[in-house]
Amino acid sequence: MKMIYVYGDNPEAVAHSTRLALEFRETFGEDILIDMMCFRRWGHNEMDDPTFTNPLMYDVIHARESVPNLYARRLVEEGTLEKAQWEGRWKGLAQAPSAITTWDTGVPVDLLKYIGMKSVEVPPEVTIHPHLQKVLVLDRQKKIEAGTS
Incomplete structure (x- = not known):
């Protein structure tokens, strides 16, 4: 080639x-x-x-x-x-609107949030690297709490 x-x-x-x-x-x-x-x-x-x-x-x-x-x-x-x-290269540009779609999953939202939070819970005896804590745990928890995850 x-x-x-x-x-x-x-x-x-x-x-x-x-x-x-x-x-x-x-x-x-x-x-x-x-x-x-x-x-x-x-x-x-x-x-x-x-x-x-x-x-x-x-x-x-x-x-x-x-x-x-x-x-x-x-x-x-x-x-x-x-x-x-x-x-002036960015003048006149606008951020595209965020499109949030909702689905009827048949599962209560509170249960989904609970499962989501449990999925990123770190056991107290585990020491997690600060970067992983931020990216894999805290960022996901924020999205779950905000309802965007």
Whole structure:
């Protein structure tokens, strides 16, 4: 299989490699893999905290400025983008409304809440890591109490 290696800190190279891969696929009808060398600043999902497993590496990563900010600064310095355009990028955007759906499960809500709270209860003789306590216990308890879980 053909591969393109690209450095994720270079947005223009990522875009170019994507166009190249699409053109290759259209021209030759073969698959091509883009291997983007980069890191996830915030982990894989809300449950993953990479500072938990790789604290030293993520100290370095969090000390770096983000790729969008570095790229925007470069575009401003080149004169391609005005600073006001970058600073006003979120104006006019609104948060999508939260859609809460309710279902008739046939089970009383109080029983569901009780089961939910018991499912995250930690026995007193168990010492749980503070991060796991927050993510797996406290956050879920808050959602159950608020009725959003």
